[in-house]
Amino acid sequence: MVAMRNEQMTTTSSDRPNRRWAGIAAATALVVVAAMLPALGQTTERDEVTGVIRGAGASALALAVPPTEAGSGVRLTHAAEIGQILRSDLEYSGWFGLLDPQGEGRIAAGQLDDPQEWRRVGAQYLVLTRLSAAGNRSRLNVRVLETSGGTVLMDKTWGGSLPDDIRRLAHAASDAVVEDLTGRPGIAQTFIAFVSRRGEAKEVYLMDYDGARVRRLTSTDTINLSPAWSPDSSELAFLSYKGRTPSIYLLSRTGEVTTLRPRGGELNAAPDFSPDASKLAFSSDRDGNSEIYTYDLASDRETRLTRHAAIDTAPVWSPSGREIAFTSDRSGTPQIYIMSADGSNVRRLTYEGRYNESAAWSPDGNRIAFVSRISGRFEIVIHDLGTGRETVITSGPGNKENPRWAPDARHLVFSSNRDGRYAIYTIRDDGTQLRRLTRGTPSFTPDWSPISGARAR
Amino acid sequence: MKPVKPSISIASLLALALLAALVAAGTGCRTGNAIEPTSGTVPPAPERVEREPGLDGPMGGEVEELDAEGFAEEDLDFEDRFAEEEVEAEDATVEELNEQGVLETVYFAFDSAELSDQSLRTIEQNAEWLEEHPDYHVVVEGHTDERGTTEYNLSLGARRAKAVREHLVRLGVDGERVRTISYGEERPRETGSGETAWAANRRGEFRLVEP
Numbered sequence: 143m144v145a146m147r148n149e150q151m152t153t154t155s156s157d158r159p160n161r162r163w164a165g166i167a168a169a170t171a172l173v174v175v176a177a178m179l180p181a182l183g184q185t186t187e188r189d190e191v192t193g194v195i196r197g198a199g200a201s202a203l204a205l206a207v208p209p210t211e212a213g214s215g216v217r218l219t220h221a222a223e224i225g226q227i228l229r230s231d232l233e234y235s236g237w238f239g240l241l242d243p244q245g246e247g248r249i250a251a252g253q254l255d256d257p258q259e260w261r262r263v264g265a266q267y268l269v270l271t272r273l274s275a276a277g278n279r280s281r282l283n284v285r286v287l288e289t290s291g292g293t294v295l296m297d298k299t300w301g302g303s304l305p306d307d308i309r310r311l312a313h314a315a316s317d318a319v320v321e322d323l324t325g326r327p328g329i330a331q332t333f334i335a336f337v338s339r340r341g342e343a344k345e346v347y348l349m350d351y352d353g354a355r356v357r358r359l360t361s362t363d364t365i366n367l368s369p370a371w372s373p374d375s376s377e378l379a380f381l382s383y384k385g386r387t388p389s390i391y392l393l394s395r396t397g398e399v400t401t402l403r404p405r406g407g408e409l410n411a412a413p414d415f416s417p418d419a420s421k422l423a424f425s426s427d428r429d430g431n432s433e434i435y436t437y438d439l440a441s442d443r444e445t446r447l448t449r450h451a452a453i454d455t456a457p458v459w460s461p462s463g464r465e466i467a468f469t470s471d472r473s474g475t476p477q478i479y480i481m482s483a484d485g486s487n488v489r490r491l492t493y494e495g496r497y498n499e500s501a502a503w504s505p506d507g508n509r510i511a512f513v514s515r516i517s518g519r520f521e522i523v524i525h526d527l528g529t530g531r532e533t534v535i536t537s538g539p540g541n542k543e544n545p546r547w548a549p550d551a552r553h554l555v556f557s558s559n560r561d562g563r564y565a566i567y568t569i570r571d572d573g574t575q576l577r578r579l580t581r582g583t584p585s586f587t588p589d590w591s592p593i594s595g596a597r598a599r
Numbered sequence: 600m601k602p603v604k605p606s607i608s609i610a611s612l613l614a615l616a617l618l619a620a621l622v623a624a625g626t627g628c629r630t631g632n633a634i635e636p637t638s639g640t641v642p643p644a645p646e647r648v649e650r651e652p653g654l655d656g657p658m659g660g661e662v663e664e665l666d667a668e669g670f671a672e673e674d675l676d677f678e679d680r681f682a683e684e685e686v687e688a689e690d691a692t693v694e695e696l697n698e699q700g701v702l703e704t705v706y707f708a709f710d711s712a713e714l715s716d717q718s719l720r721t722i723e724q725n726a727e728w729l730e731e732h733p734d735y736h737v738v739v740e741g742h743t744d745e746r747g748t749t750e751y752n753l754s755l756g757a758r759r760a761k762a763v764r765e766h767l768v769r770l771g772v773d774g775e776r777v778r779t780i781s782y783g784e785e786r787p788r789e790t791g792s793g794e795t796a797w798a799a800n801r802r803g804e805f806r807l808v809e810p
Binding site: 408425432456499544 | 746747748750751753754755758760761778780781785
């Protein structure tokens with residue numbers, strides 16, 4: 143699944159600095175999903191995580207999530223559905239290996255809430271969930287226990303109305319469990335914006351991070367492209383052909399649309415919010431050919447960053463806001479470059495291959511994902527800024543395009559025609575967990591929402 | 600709907616041929632008599648067009664008359680057609696002209712905005728048409744094939760459209776009459792993958808618009 147790109151990268155994955163591969167937890171004879179965990183130097187406030195890695199040697203956290211208990215007045219199907227979504231979320235987070243919900247028949251039905259029993263079959267943590275009715279509302283209680291000793295690490299309750307809030311309750315619970323056990327925020331409450339064909343047009347759509355609850359945001363009957371989230375996910379910047387020239391618009395959560403009036407140019411495209419939300423980077427052809435500019439939302443001022451006869455486009459900010467990666471064909475073919483946010487200090491990042499474009503800076507700042515043409519197909523490649531190593535994380539038929547990072551810096555979303563028509567997919571940064579999110583109508587240019595807005599919602 | 604451009608050239612050809620026939624016939628063609636319709640047999644027009652007047656030598660009065668007669672008919676016909684054309688040209692909306700493809704599309708190589716010799720010739724023809732029809736403005740649309748990602752292809756489409764625009768202006772078309780728009784890979788002419796579709800989609804299209 144994962145291919146290395148240059149000579150120095152032929153080392154095995156376990157030799158990679160700062161990272162180690164998790165394998166199957168052979169000792170327990172339980173199938174544990176292979177996952178990559180950050181090791182000592184890199185992580186987290188919580189000792190549990192690093193401790194587990196050191197001790198186990200195989201290392202996704204072994205998690206027991208028995209079926210959700212249904213209190214009186216609660217539909218069993220609702221409880222079952224919540225349990226299922228929660229399991230799927232936790233599994234997809236990539237931090238855990240989930241044990242069979244019934245303990246593979248080795249735990250008596252009445253003892254599925256007993257940490258000792260779960261410890262016996264290899265679980266490190268036990269997640270107990272209970273759905274209860276409270277008038278018109280329902281409550282989901284989630285407790286996380288250590289199987290050794292039975293210490294309760296987390297005990298939280300969420301309220302909502304069923305069935306409408308089933309998914310949101312499960313997602314909220316998953317994110318809480320992830321954060322509690324790893325110290326990292328979960329992504330189950332995030333969204334993916336994208337465009338999808340509608341007749342001759344392409345409209346902007348929104349869906350949950352797992353592809354559920356798709357809803358349309360625009361009805362312009364024209365082409366809309368490249369939605370990009372604001373850092374608090376209260377707005378989407380996107381390109382629309384609604385006016386006389388294709389230009390950038392802002393769409394707010396409340397449905398307001400703001401036109402960013404172009405200061406000339408016949409193409410103003412590829413918007414990307416700065417991490418402090420004060421500016422948009424974008425490309426424009428107003429000075430003769432495609433160059434990169436920033437637009438200051440407060441002062442309404444624009445600044446030109448690049449000056450080159452070549453195409454410069456697709457700018458993306460580093461999470462620090464100090465640098466911008468972009469695509470330029472100044473070497474003769476498109477390649478990824480990095481510059482300081484004021485346009486100075488331009489340097490080329492990619493040298494392998496003749497066609498590298500569409501950069502996406504990881505939220506942890508350490509890596510840049512991009513699209514590379516390899517044997518005639520476009521694949522997603524991750525460039526490690528620390529080591530310079532490049533890893534191809536996709537394979538198989540079709541093109542993979544427009545990668546964007548999830549806010550956990552462990553997953554990516556992209557569009558691909560690998561199954562025929564273009565659809566939205568997500569994948570782990572190690573090339574595992576490929577998931578197709580959309581079916582039917584062709585869909586393109588996804589962007590994964592930040593976490594902050596998801597919480598505010 | 601009759602294509603404007605072809606009928607103009609057919610009409611011109613006919614006019615030329617008939618004039619030539621006239622010259623060969625020599626005399627009397629402008630008289631009122633000559634254009635009086637008669638009951639005589641009129642040879643089919645193509646024959647006359649093909650005839651080399653000089654080789655036919657002096658013709659008898661009868662032939663002369665027929666020719667003159669023929670001319671008269673053709674002349675009427677020609678006038679009618681011409682009139683029809685004028686009406687059409689006036690009535691044709693820009694959409695109709697665009698559908699007729701009065702301005703030809705140019706094509707590009709992969710990841711290139713370079714104008715081939717063929718493209719340069721096509722742009723010259725289009726420039727001529729625009730010179731002859733100063734009432735229209737034109738939007739040059741830059742398109743790419745499906746390969747590559749959205750943003751880069753938008754810029755590549757823009758670069759193609761601008762290259763075409765620059766050449767039009769170089770040929771004397773007023774820059775105010777030409778704007779560009781890039782559709783990147785969004786508006787393929789041919790769906791599907793493969794070099795045939797890709798080649799058809801890497802293009803610069805000319806869309807006439809009202810000023």
